[in-house]
Amino acid sequence: MxxxxxxxxxxxxxxxxxxxxxxxxxxxxxxxxxxxxxxxxxxxxxxxxxxxxxxxxxxxxxxxxxxxxxxxxxxxxxxxxxxxxxxxxxxxxxxxxxxxxxxxxxxxxPATVLSGYASLENTPERIPCSRQLHTVKDITKESWLSRLLAERWEEKLQTWHELLEQSAGDWRSLMYWRTAANFGFKVNATPFLMLAQSLPLNILAKHRENLQQVEALLFGQAGMLNGTFKDDYPNALKKEYDYLKVKYKLDPVPAHLWKFLRLRPANFPTIRIAQFAALVHRSLHLFSQIIEVYTVKEIEPLIDVTASSYWDDHYTFDEPADIASKKHLGKSSVLNIIINTIAPIQFLYAGEQGSSKQQDKALQLLDSVPAEKNNIINQWQDIGWKPANASQAQAMIQLYNQYCTQKRCLECSIGLSILKN
Ligand code: SF4
Incomplete structure (x- = not known):
């Protein structure tokens, strides 16, 4: 005991x-x-x-x-x-x-409570209740997922609040920083955030209409223009950046922070930076546009960008690719950004404005997005629990990371239901 x-x-x-x-x-x-x-x-x-x-x-x-x-x-x-x-x-x-x-x-x-607990505690499964999960009512699981989504967002929004304070309450900067971090996806989120924080939005604003200058600023601040190059394109960016760096007293992030290993070439940080430059070039008013649209159909054209033509046949500077293709951001990345940046920012902003109606709309936006596919969701699906949408998938990720793998079954509504049965 x-x-x-x-x-x-x-x-x-x-x-x-x-x-x-x-x-x-x-x-x-x-x-x-x-x-x-x-x-x-x-x-x-x-x-x-x-x-x-x-x-x-x-x-x-x-x-x-x-x-x-x-x-x-x-x-x-x-x-x-x-x-x-x-x-x-x-x-x-x-x-x-x-x-x-x-x-x-x-x-x-009752002996059943003790044996139920022992079976949760002593199993080597990563999801300890995998054999009993089918006994839990759908309504129990769904209401627990709603609470877990709130918990996940509270944790996320807590760190975003800190960012908002750093930006002196500037929502445009928060949107810029978080969108940049999201463009790094899991592997390069940190250097992408550092890159955005090292490059004030007002500097990008001055050069927004010139895509080459935006690319020079972003690649230069990423520390990727330090070497010598064969191709005209990186040489032109380098020349542009060397001037802008001195003009704005910029300090780039260390290049070694960027990870290429084990990434598909389409996800290389070079491609993501070029796509992010295209997004900045398209509109610096992303925050004011995004904050008022609540459907995937409206959001997708705002953020589905394509990297500039150099990247059609390159994944890194000076190394031609075997097959040429346009480097669109793509639907799954757009949905990922809606899930991880846009819906939470809409929710946070609506909360600051005291508008529960707008908060509901942000939640409905997440409900309208299909569940993402990843290793954690695959594990749930393997034991017969399929998320209906992105909201449920986010909650199931929270459940897996914060409860199942830490064996917090006694703090989980599903664990309670299993032990009660
Ligand atoms: S934390 Fe909950 S869902 Fe996870 S294994 Fe335990 S009882 Fe199951």
Whole structure:
């Protein structure tokens, strides 16, 4: 028995409540188990019980063994003065005080709860409940996913709030930074964000209409124009950048931060930077345009850009590709940017404006996007749970990363449902 399981059993009343009695033999009724306390102090606050004919209100402390009370030093802590019941799994020592009744819970815990927990705890599967998941009702799973999406966005938006503060509340800069990070996708998100943060939007604004200058600024700040080149195109960018760098006192990010290894050439940071330059060239007013459109159909033409013609037959400078092709951003990247940048920014902005109606629209936008395909979603699908849309997929990623792989089944609605069954 672990204390966290005992607390879980108590919190969700998973024990058999019939014929409860204290270790002194007095009948005991639990009217309210109390509120689970995640801070310091007793485990459950403001509980209500009846011992014999006496009603008691106060806090409840749980331990695996009665003797743990002294081991944890509660006898010296005033926070434990208002304890009305000491719940233990095994009563292995005398009562800690005459006025604190003890309930030994061991014999009231159904064997199915213990075996259910053991099967979640001891499986080598990456998703421990993979064999029991089919027993959980759809409504339980769906409402849990809604809460997980909120949790995922809260975490994400917390870091974005910090970025917003860095930009002195400038939403255009936030959009610029986050879109840039998104263009780096998973592997190059950090150098892409550093690149955008090293290159103020107002400098790009001055050169927006000249694509070559925008490319020079972005490739130069990416640290990719330091070498010597054979082709005219990188040489022209280098010449442009050398001038602009001095003019604006720019400091590039280290080139070694960019990762090419194990990426498909179409995802090379060179291609993504060229596409990002095309996006900046197309419009610097992306934020004001994006913030008011809530359908994929409207957003797609705003961000589906194509890299300049040099990249038709190159993936890196000076190295011609075998097959020529236009380097469009592409539908799946557009959807990825809607999922990871546009819908969350719309949600955050609507929250700042106090508009729950606009927040609902941002959520509906995410609902309208198909679920992305990745390794985590594949694992869920392999055990028979397919996300209906991007909202559910995002929530399932949160569930996998923050709960399943950390074995937090006792904090998960699905885990609760399995143990209740
Ligand atoms: S955390 Fe929840 S969904 Fe994940 S394995 Fe445990 S019970 Fe299943």
């Amino acid at each position: 672990q204390e966290k399981l005992l607390q879980f059993i108590w919190q969700h009343s998973l024990y058999n409540p019939a014929n409860l009695e204290t270790t002194d033999g007095e009948p005991l009724t639990i009217i309210s188990p109390g509120r689970y306390n995640t801070d310091a102090g007793p485990d459950f606050l403001e509980a209500k019980i009846r011992v014999g004919n006496t009603m008691l209100a106060g806090h409840i402390e749980l331990h695996v063994n009665t003797g743990d009370w002294h081991k944890h030093g509660h006898q010296h802590d005033d926070a434990y003065k208002n304890i009305i019941l000491h719940v233990v799994h095994t009563d292995d020592a005398p009562k800690v005080a005459d006025h604190i009744p003890v309930l030994e819970l061991k014999k009231h815990i």
